[in-house]
Amino acid sequence: MxxxxxxxxxxxxxxxxxxxxxxxxxxxxxxxxxxxxxxxxxxxxPWQRVFTQSSGAHVWIHAQAGAPATSLADLDEVRAAAGPYRTVRTTASLQLGGAKATLELRGTPKRPETAAPQIAEGRWLDPRTDAGAVNGIVLDASVAHALWAEPGDSIALSGFPAPLRVVGVADTAEAAFRAGETPGVAWVLPKALAAAHAGPDQRGQTIGLQLGDPEDTDYVVQRAVTQLGADQITDVSTWRQAKAEAEGDxxxxxxxxxxxxxxxxxxxxxxxxxxxxxxxxxxxxxxxxxxxxxxxxxxxxxxxxxxxxxxxxxxxxxxxxxxxxxxxxxxxxxxxxxxxxxxxxxxxxxxxxxxxxxxxxxxxxxxxxxxxxxxxxxxxVARAAVASGRRMTGTTRRALGLRVPPALVLGWRGAFHRPLRAVAAVGRLAVPLLLITIALGAWSTLDRFSAHPEAVGLPAALTARSDSLGEQELRQRLADRPEVTAYPGAEVQALVPGQTGTITLRGLGTDAQPYPFSIVEGRAAHGPDEAIAGQGLLDLLDAHVGDWVRMTVAGRPHVLHIVGRSIEPADAGRVISTGLDTLRDGDPALQTGFYHLVLRPGADPAEVRDALTHASGGRIEVREIPNPADQLSAVRAVSAGLISVLVLIGLAELSTTVSAGVRDRGRDLLALKAVGLTPRQIAAVIVSATVFIALAAVLTGTLLGVAAADWLIDLQGRTSGWGSGIAQPPGTGILLLVGALAVLVAAAVATLPAARAARRKLADSVSDVL
Known part of the structure; x- marks a missing residue:
């Protein structure tokens, strides 16, 4: 020891x-x-982030108005409680008309401390300003998106004597709004809730329970049902359900x-x-x-x-x-x-x-x-007794005979004369370059979504609709804008035989004016009964391009022939699209629900939206179609950070490669000087050997990275329902720049150690016998 x-x-x-x-x-x-x-x-x-920031509740119990929900806060497993809040179930829509959504209104005099909604837009309720003739309301972000509502809009609620003004939009860790399944959450002051003309079946109460141990969720739900009675509980939601839904997005x-x-x-x-x-x-x-x-x-x-x-x-x-x-x-x-x-x-x-x-x-x-x-x-053991190297090859001798600079020839031989070590060095250095190329591929794909949305299933930038204008007048107002091409459309929920869920059946464009879908397989739909589908729909039905599918809308059957597949970012790709004329063949009474507006190149969607809204006096509701790239903006920042980490790892690997090359060439100083190489040429041999290793790693990492990026991004496109064909490889110029920088950095890292090794005394090299 x-x-x-x-x-x-x-x-x-x-x-x-x-x-x-x-x-x-x-x-x-x-x-x-x-x-x-x-x-x-x-x-x-993001769900976990919101849950943590809001001090979220693990269990939400929805009970009858007369149930003793307050007693649930005294359970041993409960650390804190939100509420109970008095609630009213109602139907909401924008005052100007539009989409409708079921809401669970919660009356609260102040912003909760447990399960506190995180304000994303606007502000929280203020009893001094939001209890007047027009009461304020704060909407959960998911239902605000479904209603196309934002701060300043007026919301009409069934059973309320006056509309409510949206003062804020909040993020919560509760289950998101889903039409026909989960009501949206909204908060109002108790005075506004009391003014509602709602029957007993519409009134209730909700309490959120924050547990000391999230694993006790199922046990606490059982205790709550036992304590209140099964007939008093109308619904139960847990953090696991909310998280599973959020992760899917x-x-x-x-x-x-x-x-x-x-x-x-x-x-x-x-x-x-x-x-x-x-x-x-x-x-x-x-x-x-x-x-x-x-x-x-x-x-x-x-x-x-x-x-x-x-x-x-x-x-x-x-x-x-x-x-x-x-x-x-x-x-x-x-x-x-x-x-x-x-x-x-x-x-x-x-x-x-x-x-x-x-x-x-x-x-x-x-x-x-x-x-x-x-x-x-x-x-x-002396080096001479160990065959550590190979004899000079004929190619090397011919290169020297052709007066190729000795530094390049000997550098090439020094880099690859031990194949296993060379392959290991190239492989270790190629891995960070491969990952950098994949990151650049993800970045390029996001840029494609932003710069060329028409190529990834988003040809239209805006959606317009109006309940106060007739269809003919709305179409005329949109046609008056020279930078806009309007395509009429309608969406219905369709039930597929054998499935418990629903899909979106969309009619968009007409036979005379077909909509420019992003077709990546098959062809566009032209004739009657022809349709194109998203990857999510094909996977759901186990169908392929060329198949016929049958679905039911409000009891009416629709049989469509899938002639193509499009990139479909909406609804996880569970969308089948056809012309509006074909959709009306099955339902002649179907009205145009909206118009998708395709803008000419260079037009600003925000300016077009404001111009249409102003020209119509607010009677045309225009919204921007969400782009997935906006939700994935964090990829850019995190990719930049990870690229920096990979660069540092690559520098560490270069340092290892240089030190190994310096050690190997240091043992050969006697031989190199004996054949007439100067110290500068010896240093050039070491630098060129490192550069050749780096160049091989650049070629390997870049080629594999481009192929891997396309495969991985398209694989994600298929599994997410969007479909393959969304990947955009990095530009050739960017790849050449990255490769050139890698080679230059390798040369710079090797220069100083190589110069020091070339100045070593001969006695030092003689003693290095291993």
Whole structure:
């Protein structure tokens, strides 16, 4: 033990800089993984973010008006309660007309502390200003979107003597509004609720229960049913149901960031493993000397394990400490993500799991390298006795004969004369480049959604409708705008035989003016009974292009021939679209419900919307069609952060490659100088060898990354129901720029170590016999 301790101490004194770099590299990797996890949780789980920020309730009990719901707050498992609130079920619509939605109005004199709605637009209710002739109302974001309502609009409610003014839109962690299934939530002052003309069957109460242990949810629901009576409870919703619904709307973002995080972990693991293996190979002579003075193979293995596990533990501790203490003060998204992450349930164990994973991997990589070290013979063997290299090939000799610069020829040979090591170095460096290319592919796809929405199923930028204008007048007003092409449309919910859910049957465009769908398979629908479908619908029905499908709308059968597949971002792709003329063949009384407005290039949707609204005196309701790219804006920021992490990992791998090249070329100094190479040419050999490795990694990583990005994004498109065909590869110019930067950085990183190695004295090289 004393000899091992003395060797470790001497090793640290002789390699202080290397030890510090190992610790800093491990700390950097740990910080990167922790930040990636925090950003992943922040960006991919908005439900959890809202639940945490609002101090959400795990169980919502909806009961009859006379039930003793207050007693549920006294259950042992309940930590806090929201309410009970007096409620009224009603139907709401904008005062100017439009979509209708079922609401559960909750009367509350102030903003709740438990399950507190998070204001996204506008403000909360104020008894001083919102209790007048026109009372205020705050809508849940999901129902506000369904009603096309925003702060300042007036809402007409059945059973209320006067309309209510929307003063705010809030995010909640409750189950989102779903037409015909889940009512939307809204909040009003108790005075406004009391003024409603509602019968006993429409009145009730709701209480939210926040539990000490979320796993007690089912047990608490059973206790609530027992305590109040099954006949007194009208509905129960839990946090698991709400989270499952919310996660279904964020699969693309979650999968992309999950892929990047996993890839960064693999790249970091490969970089650390390569660095440790290279370091052990660089100390073979020292290991042989230890064997010669009496160290056993097991002692050598334990010594290397202890040394590098100590580095790993110190680096992980530094990384966790810096992230936990300083991460919250970082301005911008990172600081906000760390602050929120520390409040999430998973934060109690995720840092330990990540730190443990880093230590376990480094320990595994060190054990493999140390095992090789334990097999080093105790007597140093001269290099001449070991066929470490290969004879100069005919191609190399011909290149030298053609007066190709010796630095390039010898650099190429130095880079690839040991194929296994060269492939390993190229592979480790190609992984971060592959992931960077995938990130750029995701970025390009988002840019395609923003810059060319017509290519990804969003040719129309606006939707217009009006209940106060006749169809002919509305069509004429839209036709008066030269920058607008209006396509009439209508949507109905259709029931497919054998299915318990419904799909969207859409009639859009006419035979004389067909709508410009984004067709990626088959052809557009032209004749009667022809339709195009989204991928989600085809998967639901197990159908293909060319099949006939039968569906029922209000008892009327519709039989349509699917002649094509389009990219369909709406309703998870469970949409079948045909011409409005075909839809009216099955229901002659069907009226035009809306117009999709396709704008000419360069037209600003906001300006067109304002102009139409102003010209009609507010009688035309114009809304922008949501673009999925707006919901995935977090991908850009997180991708930029992960690209930075991957760049750091690539630099660490370059450092490993350079150190290995310097060590190998340092042993060849005598031979290189003997053939007449100057120190500058020797340095150029080392730099060119590194550049060739980097160039091979760039080609490998870029080609595989482009293919992987297209495959992964299209796979996500198919599984999300949008359909394949949405992927947009990065531009050639961007890929060339990234590749050129990688090669230039590799040359810059290798320049200084190569120059130092070229100036080494010959005696130093002679002594390096292994």
């Amino acid at each position: 004393r000899a091992a301790a003395r060797w470790t101490h001497a090793h640290l004194r002789a390699n202080r800089a290397a030890a510090v770099l190992i610790v800093l590299a491990t700390a950097g990797i740990t910080i990167s993984l922790l930040l990636a996890t925090a950003l992943f949780a922040y960006a991919t789980d 964020n699969q693309l973002l979650g999968r992309l960031l999950g892929l990047f995080g996993l890839g960064a972990l693999i790249a970091a693991a490969l970089a650390v493993g390569g660095a440790i293996s290279t370091r052990v190979r660089g100390h073979l002579r020292d290991i042989a000397i230890l064997k010669a003075v009496g160290f056993t193979p097991a002692q050598v293995v334990r010594m290397f394990l202890a040394l590098h596990l100590g580095f790993a533990l110190l680096g992980v501790a530094v990384g966790v400490l810096l992230t936990e203490t300083l991460g919250t003060v970082v301005p911008g998204r990172i600081g906000e993500a760390i602050t929120l992450w520390q409040r999430l349930p998973g934060h109690a164990w995720l840092p330990f799991a990540i730190s443990g994973g880093v230590v376990v991997f480094i320990g595994s990589a060190t054990w493999l390298a140390a095992w090789r070290a334990g097999r080093v013979p105790p007597v140093p």
